[in-house]
Amino acid sequence: MRVDPTLTPAAFRERCRNGLHLGPTAGIAPGFVQANLMIVPRDVAFDFLLFCQRNPKPCPLVEVLEAGRTEPSIAPGADIRTDLPGYRVYRDGALVDEPHDVTPLWRDDLVTFLIGCSFSFESALIDAGIPLRHVDQGINVAMYRSAIACNPAGIFHGPMVVSMRPIQAADVARTFEICARFPDVHGAPLHVGDPRALGIVDLASPDYGDAVDIGPGELPVFWACGVTPQAVAQAARLPFCITHAPGRMFVADTRNG
């Protein structure tokens, strides 16, 4: 699915609200902040906030909304219950629904976390002439549950999810330089070259998103990923949470960097 790249974040969110965009947000509104979503009940909100504080690479906080609030300060007029292309609902750690509107599930004790997303630096890579295959193909980035354990916090524990982008070997150093400028959105890559070092057996079978080929002269480059809270919700058998659908982010009005 391709979208007019000149669409403003507000116009894009309106398309989502009206059910007109259900696909990934890679390449949408280049230069604007995109965020992963995690919504949890107040009784576990401290534990989850602490989890983010202890795991800043996969879970860099962009904004936390107090219980019951639905309008982020990074996007005035937005509603986090309707303005993403897709959501996931987990109960007792199991995925039970994938709606595109979670208004019917809303409760006043729900606390919303917006977490930085690697899509924020993708436009910087593209601007530097480093192509990204999933953006060129209009598909979702490939994501994997790794063997890296997150630092636990209260009830939250589980594996770190990583995203992978094939990068020409000659571009890897510049990729690090560019991404290191964005420490608030996962920053520099975690690993280059050996998926098995991260416990990933088969790059062709991502746990989330779409597989892409590794071309000649390319290395697989891995970043900490904001889908980590979903793997953690599953590992911790969290009674209830709502997240974004992987690759379908909240697009904010603020600019990167």
Added chain:
Amino acid sequence: MRVDPTLTPAAFRERCRNGLHLGPTAGIAPGFVQANLMIVPRDVAFDFLLFCQRNPKPCPLVEVLEAGRTEPSIAPGADIRTDLPGYRVYRDGALVDEPHDVTPLWRDDLVTFLIGCSFSFESALIDAGIPLRHVDQGINVAMYRSAIACNPAGIFHGPMVVSMRPIQAADVARTFEICARFPDVHGAPLHVGDPRALGIVDLASPDYGDAVDIGPGELPVFWACGVTPQAVAQAARLPFCITHAPGRMFVADTRNG
């Protein structure tokens, strides 16, 4: 009060535990992390963690201990109830006690926050040949409640506390350069030169700590300060909290930067 500067953090904490050091910690264990302390009951811990997330300049988190825990990972074997030179106990926003041991007040629902401290960069300034008067005089740094409002979070709101160090005008630029390397411990100064711009009427009357003179050719330089939670506890009339006594920090086993 002067202390052997070669004292290890563990040996210093033992002196505190035995009531042998009651003064400020500026100049103690140069190069090691020092931290401000804030202990609150679990029912307001989410709000306070969110307050820190929204106010990273005055409240950069070094470590958060889950409810009931007293041994930080940054200082194995330490006990946050005994290992600081002095504590303050606030009830309903009022200072009610200044003990040097808070074990009798301990409860299993108390959550401990260790917050980065500007003392962490003081040794870098001294190493660069930039003298610090309060260290030379063996007194506490001067701190002021400013007119800058913190970003509120839940029940927490109030003024930012700032610390002030007189710096030779010729050294101010280097001071910024050096402190900017320590973003996790307040980082670069907030302001230089005009106390009234921060709502400070009289530099000779600090709200916390000890006054120092501004010498010829010197400018007052201001940093966000980890005593801010105490001013916030007062402004928000927090029912109960325990903090460090201003200037009397927790000295950790980890090194700065």
